[in-house]
Amino acid sequence: MAFIDFGTPGKINATADTTGQNAGNLTTVVDPTKLGLRLSQFVIYHMVLENLTLGCSARIQQNANTYGYFGPATGTGREWFGQLYMKSSDVLSFYWTLASSATAPGLTVYIIYDPDLPGNS
Numbered sequence: 001m002a003f004i005d006f007g008t009p010g011k012i013n014a015t016a017d018t019t020g021q022n023a024g025n026l027t028t029v030v031d032p033t034k035l036g037l038r039l040s041q042f043v044i045y046h047m048v049l050e051n052l053t054l055g056c057s058a059r060i061q062q063n064a065n066t067y068g069y070f071g072p073a074t075g076t077g078r079e080w081f082g083q084l085y086m087k088s089s090d091v092l093s094f095y096w097t098l099a100s101s102a103t104a105p106g107l108t109v110y111i112i113y114d115p116d117l118p119g120n121s
Contacts, residue, residue, distance in 0.1 A: 040119025
């Protein structure tokens with residue numbers, strides 16, 4: 001399996017929650033179909049958080065399951081390296097402790113994919 005670097009679909013800024021899971025607060029949603037990704041399966045291998053408010057935190061959820069937690073922020077930026085396997089139907093959400101009126105954090109995800117998998121050509 002030879003992975004190809006897709007790069008990033010761009011920075012995703014948190015917005016007022018529309019998921020119903022974080023009412024009144026900011027939420028960042030990584031939804032491959034809404035980002036225009038045409039890959040059936042891929043790996044997020046690097047994430048960069050920017051514009052963080054000191055002390056903020058987030059619950060990270062992949063679909064209906066808690067994937068992990070972030071924070072409290074001790075600086076205005078943070079990086080994560082790992083392997084988060086995603087399908088086109090998966091959704092990754094950051095439920096921030098920040099009110100909807102707060103300065104929105106930005107998330108940039110970096111993606112690799114296997115072009116030999118069905119739906120990735």
